[in-house]
Every structure is written in C-alpha cells, then in structure tokens.
Amino acid sequence: QKEVEQDPGPLSVPEGAIVSLNCTYSNSAFQYFMWYRQYSRKGPELLMYTYSSGNKEDGRFTAQVDKSSKYISLFIRDSQPSDSATYLCAMSIQGAQKLVFGQGTRLTINP
C-alpha cells in the first residue's frame, strides 16, 4: 500500500463547476500538507500549504485536512479552463527533509 493515494483521473468537468480533488494517506505522523499544480511540460508550483487539520482558503481554492480520517481535499470553485492541469498532493512529517507525493490527478475544465 502506498503511503499517499491519489486517484490519477483523468477528471473532466464543465467550466464553472466545483471541483473536488482528494488524497488519502496512511502515516498519522504527517503534519504538513501541500497541493501543487503542474501545467503540461512545466514543473509543479505550490498552490496551497496547510499545517495540521482544518481549512484554508485562497481565492477560489480551499484546502481541507481531516487528520482523523487521514484525508485531504482541494476544492476549486467557479472552475476555469486555465485550471486545467495535474494536481499533486504532498505531505511530510515535521523535521523530515522529504515530501511524499500522491500520483497526481489530471484535471480538464471544458469551456
């Protein structure tokens, strides 16, 4: 079993829809949770960064962490074609140098 599981998709939704992307994990020691966005043929860029449980909102994006269920989510409201990308979740233990990544979900927003 992988430490971090993420449905690779692909996921295709119409413009304006609410998108929900999810990851589950098995290591209860994870405390830092990140979402990266990666456009085709580019490096990943950090989108959201959260520590421990709870919600964090940034514009149209909301990151949610449920440590009791070992489940994290990224919600995209009013999705735009420019949101079409691969979204990777990542997490780490405090003090650890390494991140553990999910496989990435490929998302397409159709105009």
Added chain:
Amino acid sequence: DVKVTQSSRYLVKRTGEKVFLECVQDMDHENMFWYRQDPGLGLRLIYFSYDVKMKEKGDIPEGYSVSREKKERFSLILESASTNQTSMYLCASTYGGGEEQYFGPGTRLTVT
C-alpha cells in the same frame, strides 16, 4: 520569489553517454532534491542533499549520482545513460525539514 533553474529544458543523449543535469537555486536553501516523473508513476525521489557535499539516496538512486560543491548548485549525473532513464527530471529546493519545496521547470531527457 524563489527561483530554481535547470540547465536544459530538453536534452537528447545516446545510450552509454555520461549526462549532467544542473540545478541552481537563488534563495540560500539548505536542501535540494532531484526527482524523475513518469506517467503513471508520479514523482520519485532520486537523491537529495541537505548541505554542501552531503547527499542521501532517495527511492530510486540506481544508475544516478549527484554532486553538491556549492550551496546553490546541485547536479545529477547519469554515469552511462540508458533508454529506461528517458524521463522528465525535476529539481527542487527548500529551507528545512517538512516545508514546501520549490521546483524548477524540469528537463525532459530522451535517451536513444
């Protein structure tokens, strides 16, 4: 803004060649990382370095070596390139443990 640059965006090499991939960061980050990214396999850590001249193996170090002579520069070396090393190579850096990593644009390497 943190900037991580990689020496080449696209590279084509022949089997058996020695290949150098260079990565430079401009934010005085302690830690630097090399990953490869393949369809269906996600990001896999090859090597990382937490200080000058220090290195640690990641999940898939076989066939690779690294060098970190200066804090800002981290090199990935393919001693004898093989076709199964055709991949997207990504460099990343971060200040310390558990924090977000900043990625370079990637080098798409093709070995023929």
